[in-house]
Amino acid sequence: MFKLLDNYILKKFIGTFVFTMLVITVIAVVIDTSEKADDMVRSGQTFWQLVTNYYIGFIPFIMSMIYPLMVFIAVIYFSSKMAGRSEFIAILAGGVRYNRMLRPYIVGSAFLAIIFWLASQYWVPRANDIRTTWQAVYVDRNSSYNGDPWKNNNFYLRVDPTTFVGFRYYDTVNKTASNFFLQKLKTNKVYYTVRADAIRWDAQKKDWRLAGVVQRDIDGVHEKLKRLDTMHVNLNVKPNELRRDDYLKDKLTTPELREFIHMEELRGSEGLNTFKVELYHRDATPFSVIIMAVIGAVLASRKIRGGSGVHLALGIVTAAIFVVMDKFAVTFSTKGHFSPMLAAWLPNIIFSGVAVVIYYRTPK
Numbered sequence: 001m002f003k004l005l006d007n008y009i010l011k012k013f014i015g016t017f018v019f020t021m022l023v024i025t026v027i028a029v030v031i032d033t034s035e036k037a038d039d040m041v042r043s044g045q046t047f048w049q050l051v052t053n054y055y056i057g058f059i060p061f062i063m064s065m066i067y068p069l070m071v072f073i074a075v076i077y078f079s080s081k082m083a084g085r086s087e088f089i090a091i092l093a094g095g096v097r098y099n100r101m102l103r104p105y106i107v108g109s110a111f112l113a114i115i116f117w118l119a120s121q122y123w124v125p126r127a128n129d130i131r132t133t134w135q136a137v138y139v140d141r142n143s144s145y146n147g148d149p150w151k152n153n154n155f156y157l158r159v160d161p162t163t164f165v166g167f168r169y170y171d172t173v174n175k176t177a178s179n180f181f182l183q184k185l186k187t188n189k190v191y192y193t194v195r196a197d198a199i200r201w202d203a204q205k206k207d208w209r210l211a212g213v214v215q216r217d218i219d220g221v222h223e224k225l226k227r228l229d230t231m232h233v234n235l236n237v238k239p240n241e242l243r244r245d246d247y248l249k250d251k252l253t254t255p256e257l258r259e260f261i262h263m264e265e266l267r268g269s270e271g272l273n274t275f276k277v278e279l280y281h282r283d284a285t286p287f288s289v290i291i292m293a294v295i296g297a298v299l300a301s302r303k304i305r306g307g308s309g310v311h312l313a314l315g316i317v318t319a320a321i322f323v324v325m326d327k328f329a330v331t332f333s334t335k336g337h338f339s340p341m342l343a344a345w346l347p348n349i350i351f352s353g354v355a356v357v358i359y360y361r362t363p364k
Contacts, residue, residue: 057130075296109293132247175201280344
C-alpha cells in the first residue's frame with residue numbers, strides 16, 4: 001500500500017522524467033529540422049503534411065532512443081536535489097529502512113519500463129515505418145552515397161538450404177527481372193541449374209514464370225541440356241520480400257520480426273544477427289530502465305560535496321559507459337560471431353552487478 005513517502009517520490013520521479021523527455025525531444029526535433037531543412041523544402045509538402053508524414057514517426061523514434069537515458073537523468077536530478085536538502089537523511093532518521101525508501105524508485109521505473117516495452121514491440125516500429133518511408137523518398141535518394149542506381153535491384157539469395165537463385169534489374173512495380181539463374185547443390189556440388197532471359201511474378205498461379213529457359217541436369221561428367229520457352233518455378237520468395245530496405249528491422253513489429261527471422265532461417269539465409277539483436281534488444285532495453293533507475297537512486301541519494309553537479313557528472317559518465325558497451329556488443333555480434341542474445345543483454349548483466357556493488361557500498 002502506498003504511503004505519503006511513495007507518492008512524494010513517485011510524483012517527483014514521473015514529473016521530472018516527463019519534463020526532461022519533452023525538453024530533450026524538442027531540442028532533437030529542432031536539430032533534425034535544421035539538418036533536413038533543404039530536403040523538406042524540396043519535398044514541396046506543407047507543414048501539416050510534414051507533421052503527418054514524418055514528425056509523427058520521428059518523435060516516437062527519438063523518444064525511444066533517449067528513453068532509458070532520460071529515466072536515469074531524471075532520477076539523478078531530482079534525487080540529488082532531495083539529497084542536497086537533506087531529505088534522505090530525514091527519511092532514514094525517521095525510521096524508514098533504506099530498502100523501503102528505494103521501493104517507489106523500483107515501482108516507478110517498472111511502470112515506465114512496461115510502457116517502453118509495449119512501445120518497443122508495436123508502437124515504435126509503426127512510427128519508424130512512417131519516418132523511414134519519408135526519409136527514403138526525400139532524404140536518402142538525394143544522398144551522394146547511394147552509388148550505382150542498379151545496385152539495389154540485383155539479387156542473390158538462398159531460397160532453401162540447397163537452392164540459390166539470382167537475377168538482375170528487378171522492377172518492383174512490374175515484378176519482373178532479367179538474367180535469372182538457379183542452382184541446386186548436393187554435398188557442395190551443383191547437380192541442377194536453370195538459366196532464363198527473364199522472370200516475372202505470376203499473380204494467378206502464385207509462382208514465378210521464366211522465359212527463354214535453359215535447364216541442365218548434371219551427373220558427374222554427364223549432363224542433360226533442355227531448352228524451354230517458358231517454365232514455372234516456386235522459389236519460396238514473394239515479390240514483397242524482394243524490396244531492399246535498410247530500415248526493415250526497425251519497421252517490423254515484434255511478431256513480424258520473429259516471423260521474418262523464422263522464414264529466413266528456413267531458407268538458410270546468413271547475416272541475420274542484425275535482426276536477432278534488434279529482437280532481443282526490444283526486451284533488454286526496457287529492463288535497463290529499472291537497472292539505471294536503481295543505480296541513479298543509490299548514487300544520488302548520498303549528500304556529497306558538489307551536490308547535483310557531481311551527481312549529474314557521475315550519471316552522464318555512467319550512461320556513456322553503458323551506451324558504449326552496448327554499441328560494442330552489437331558490433332561484435334553483427335560483424336562477428338558474438339551471440340545476439342548475449343550482445344543485447346550483456347550491458348544489463350554487467351550493470352546489474354554494478355548496481356549490486358554500489359548498493360552494498362552505500363551507507364544506509
